[in-house]
């Protein structure tokens with residue numbers, strides 16, 4: 287039987303910052319395969335290399351050793367196949383919501399009409415169509431993050447890399463955006479790598495939770511989230527959910 291090619295593959299990936307006595311191993315020998323269409327959440331104590339691992343997939347930094355592949359190709363730098371969403375919304379304050387979403391499409395050379403249509407489609411998807419002409423400073427934190435998500439979706443990446451995207455938001459907005467992410471995923475089945483400090487969030491949205499350990503950053507455990515999709519409040523409050531959450535909690539905090 288032929289094995290399916292993973293969408294994202296870390297093969298013995300290490301990252302060292304600095305040289306000599308001042309060098310620091312942020313990530314040590316990480317091997318991990320993420321399947322096409324899989325949602326992986328990454329948790330672990332501060333400094334365990336979560337962002338480092340994601341930045342390597344994003345092509346924002348190079349691995350010091352080992353290899354990271356996306357769709358079978360060795361990562362050489364950023365590319366439109368990978369959409370990155372950070373905790374800080376990183377919107378251009380001088381552009382309207384619509385123009386922010388259109389920005390990446392313009393870079394790709396897409397014509398005016400088409401990019402407007404596409405941007406409006408994704409703004410509708412995240413419930414921001416009515417705010418197309420608003421400027422970021424007039425939006426709430428949740429709305430800004432929805433705009434950043436629409437902007438990432440609009441360029442149609444096959445991989446979404448999300449680094450604590452909902453970390454700065456209140457609990458209710460957070461839960462709503464988790465549901466929205468899952469609703470969108472149900473339609474397009476993109477591969478998602480999602481970093482969070484929130485164990486409930488990690489379990490709720492994931493197929494598997496990857497737990498990293500610190501000093502040096504390394505793989506601690508991978509926990510399957512054997513809960514059905516679509517996920518909902520009933521699942522969130524279930525005994526099965528609590529059992530998985532407790533397992534993840536222990537893997538993170540018993541290190």
Ligand SMILES: Nc1ncnc2c1ncn2[C@@H]1O[C@H](COP(=O)(O)OP(=O)(O)OP(=O)(O)O)[C@@H](O)[C@H]1O
Pocket residue numbers: 303304310311312330331332333334335336337338339503
């Ligand atoms: N550019 C850099 N130069 C030197 N050290 C770095 C650099 N980037 C990250 N590090 C160090 O590497 C380690 C891993 O950092 P990383 O940001 O990946 O951790 P993290 O798990 O995402 O942490 P947090 O949960 O606090 O965001 C940390 O100790 C950090 O200080």
